[in-house]
Amino acid sequence: MLSDEMKAERVRISQELLEHFEKEGENFVKKIITGDDTWVHHYDPENKRQSMEYRHKESPQPKKFKTQASAGKVMLTVFWNSEFIVLADFLEKETINSQNYVETLTALKRRIELIGIGNEMLLQHNNAKPHTSAATRDAIQCLDFSVLPHPP
Numbered sequence: 001m002l003s004d005e006m007k008a009e010r011v012r013i014s015q016e017l018l019e020h021f022e023k024e025g026e027n028f029v030k031k032i033i034t035g036d037d038t039w040v041h042h043y044d045p046e047n048k049r050q051s052m053e054y055r056h057k058e059s060p061q062p063k064k065f066k067t068q069a070s071a072g073k074v075m076l077t078v079f080w081n082s083e084f085i086v087l088a089d090f091l092e093k094e095t096i097n098s099q100n101y102v103e104t105l106t107a108l109k110r111r112i113e114l115i116g117i118g119n120e121m122l123l124q125h126n127n128a129k130p131h132t133s134a135a136t137r138d139a140i141q142c143l144d145f146s147v148l149p150h151p152p
Contacts, residue, residue: 109143
């Protein structure tokens with residue numbers, strides 16, 4: 001549930017972004033790199049021998065049991081622009097904290113320089129603590145990113 005102040009902030013940020021778009025058009029959109037993270041679960045599939053079972057062609061299909069529990073999970077952080085995925089970064093069995101987010105942003109900066117998609121990139125990510133910590137803000141400034149505001 002959003003407070004009245006949060007709703008007003010959402011409107012203000014939306015108007016600000018719309019003004020940028022009206023001023024710069026498609027060039028504004030092309031400068032945006034959006035980032036998000038999520039847990040990705042992986043499974044150990046059955047091998048061919050485990051999945052083979054002799055049965056007559058008129059026999060009923062074997063009942064399938066519940067899928068097995070996840071063999072593990074990794075944190076995936078993805079950054080993309082209007083055309084393609086710029087960086088996909090995997091973090092084994094850890095949640096995102098400020099330190100490893102700064103490392104990911106550093107890898108993002110290297111990737112941007114490698115593929116040559118521009119110097120004036122606008123970073124858009126949510127307001128999670130690792131994204132807004134003082135250490136992350138300092139790193140963003142050192143890496144010369146501009147951050148688009150994200151509404152509550």
